[in-house]
Amino acid sequence: MRSFYIAFILLFSGISISAQTNSIDDSLNIRKIYDMSLLNGKSYAWLDHLSNEIGGRLSGSHGAEQAVEYTKAELENLGLDKVWLQPVMVPKWTRGEREFAYVQTAPGETRNLNITALGGSIATPAGGTKAKVIEVQGIEQLKEYGRENIEGKIVFYNRPMRADHIQTFEAYGGCVDQRYSGAEEAAKYGAVGVIVRSMNLRMDDLPHTGAMSYGDLPNDQRIPAAAVSTNDAQYLSGMLKIQNDLDLYFKMSCEIHEDVQSYNVIGEITGSKYPNEIMIVGGHLDSWDLGDGAHDDGAGVVQSMEVLRLLKETGYEPKRSIRVVLFMNEENGLRGGNKYAEVAKLKSEDHVFALESDAGGFTPRGFGITANDTQFKKILSWKRLFKPYLIHYFERGGGGADINPLKGGDMVLAGLRPDSQRYFDYHHAANDTFDKVNKRELELGAATMTSLIYLVDKYGLDNINNETVEMPD
């Protein structure tokens, strides 16, 4: 045991010495990456175009189509080794006329509510849906109330995001089942519609949309579903305490269309030494339709493009093939992510690493990483290189929806972790707009991603011995 322990120490101190020899180079190269991103970055200008010239990019929309063309052209301008479109059929759902809702507070007296259709919802009947409301704190409460209390009513899901979670994605995870499966479950009890409190930690007037699903529910049992702003959810809940037989009216004219042709946009710097080992970095090109999708996920798109631009600009020649993948249809189908993985499998491509940015363009804090022990330790050994940039978060677990279908074997998945406090102020709402993104925060994220890609490419991640072999490069 003791000799093992000593060998272990020697092994690690050996690595630490060899790492030291190279650390000056790495420090300087990473400094160069950050400098270039902050002083002459392109990410912010790209985001300006995506957000302000194109706008919302819901799958199947004209905006999504324009975004494909624009990002392909911009990637071509970078002088990458290859740029191509990967065809993928995507669902098309349209919101139609602006939604409308009110509660009847007295005969002839109404108060409007700020609602938005959930993505994938069916329309209400042309004349709207009017019914009594039953408030629940979650899906599990449906059973408690039973069909006798729910049938013919609108179910109002009102469980808020918990403010005491430090990472807001955990608060989101604790609520989003209401939005995703609320309609499917309420329909089983005979509800005629669903209103869900917006997934928002602030009190404001903006409803937040997002994906929902009817699961296997037959078409004729499906019911319309909308999100209501947090302020109006509070109002409605308060009114129901006073007057529990309140009528709620809502009208939505959304439509589900035939699938349409769309594309993932892909660019590649082909590896100089191991061209068949593929590393990808990506975000999703589609967005919801209410805002212009600047944080979700315009930021991730332009940061991923910037990674390849910065690698080229710094003069670094990757050993492995590095691809930027701009996925289509993350929001309401994940068709792009699934298609990319399917094609990779079909072609027996060897994907060794994938990094996703889909948590907003806020100050980067680090990465969530799905890797084995050896791989994770190796990434941890680079942590000190990130310290000057205040990047401190290197924790296990993470990746992203679009890269997840690639998971398997020894492949490493990572997700950029920006500061999450303000993300749900904007997420899927009309205020997810360009002016909410800070240029420096966006650029720091791009540089942080580029630095990780640089280190993974330079040192590999297979096991610790490889590092020694590759250090002279």
Place this chain on the structure above:
Amino acid sequence: MRSFYIAFILLFSGISISAQTNSIDDSLNIRKIYDMSLLNGKSYAWLDHLSNEIGGRLSGSHGAEQAVEYTKAELENLGLDKVWLQPVMVPKWTRGEREFAYVQTAPGETRNLNITALGGSIATPAGGTKAKVIEVQGIEQLKEYGRENIEGKIVFYNRPMRADHIQTFEAYGGCVDQRYSGAEEAAKYGAVGVIVRSMNLRMDDLPHTGAMSYGDLPNDQRIPAAAVSTNDAQYLSGMLKIQNDLDLYFKMSCEIHEDVQSYNVIGEITGSKYPNEIMIVGGHLDSWDLGDGAHDDGAGVVQSMEVLRLLKETGYEPKRSIRVVLFMNEENGLRGGNKYAEVAKLKSEDHVFALESDAGGFTPRGFGITANDTQFKKILSWKRLFKPYLIHYFERGGGGADINPLKGGDMVLAGLRPDSQRYFDYHHAANDTFDKVNKRELELGAATMTSLIYLVDKYGLDNINNETVEMPD
């Protein structure tokens, strides 16, 4: 050497074991502090009042007076052991009519510039000042140009904040001499006025004010000084390249008045065991007049008040006396900070620790700490308690302008370090308003400050042996 090394290891492992025994308690208490701040915090409501009901709080203004009354009353509501006002005479400077400036681009053709008087500047003559412009990149360039090129002109200081600094306060530090001493130095070369590029990392139309000084310059040699927005600084610089004999006109009617009576606002929880050992936490009550001073430093004020409220609410009984000090006149005189230190010295009060929050109400990252080796190591030993809250920055150096006059002996000074990327978007400008502060970010800062105060009070900071002695408490 070797025996020393072993003793050193034993010493540290001993500490680590005793720290472990108490760490569960500490973890739970700190969790409670964060929960209370996020779920039932008062900081955001206080900031709403300070920003939206009172507004700008420049020393000597009605707003500053109202802020003294309001915060004193709110501290009294907390049931502290003592609340009092500490009188301090403060300078009074008023901006007067809105400033006006233009450049003459051709005979009869002008373009307006967005300017604001620097705090403490004299007015222009009643009819304004009109003169040719000379652009410089800093004070050192005045000598290079010499009196022959500067006399009778307006000096335009245009060195921008450097975007490649990761911590924006460093970029500020690299420019602010132009604002503070630019007029004094230019006057020595016969300049008739000074225009300074705003200390802002973004390109926008808002001029940022801030303190300036004429040093020992006689009254009749003083010249008016204004800040210009970054967009207009770029414009002006571009125009000067085309047309270097451009005339610039500006008019300001600011006034310096007699000093007026004001106050530091102080509240105290008297220590149960060492009442004479005083720890303070504070921010500054005054602000510039353009916005409502929500980030600078309304945030620090309400966070400091919240520290004492949270300590009381969690039921923690401090051993030492803990004071919240809301300093008056940080922005243009530091009279409050100096007065507090002067009175402390006069009364031979034993201040052992001071914490300041004056870097905006953004997501907290950690602390800058001025301490000796032993004290710093002890604080570092608590770092792991902060990890769940993503607080990672514990670096030497730091404190704050208002607590600095207390410095000396073994006293420890600390400054909260929030994320700094957006601070200079708002700093001293008209957009430093309540809506720019995120409730959660503000509350996380208050909880982070409270947690440090709790640990310092509980374990002391004098030396490592003390920790062992005090652990059973």
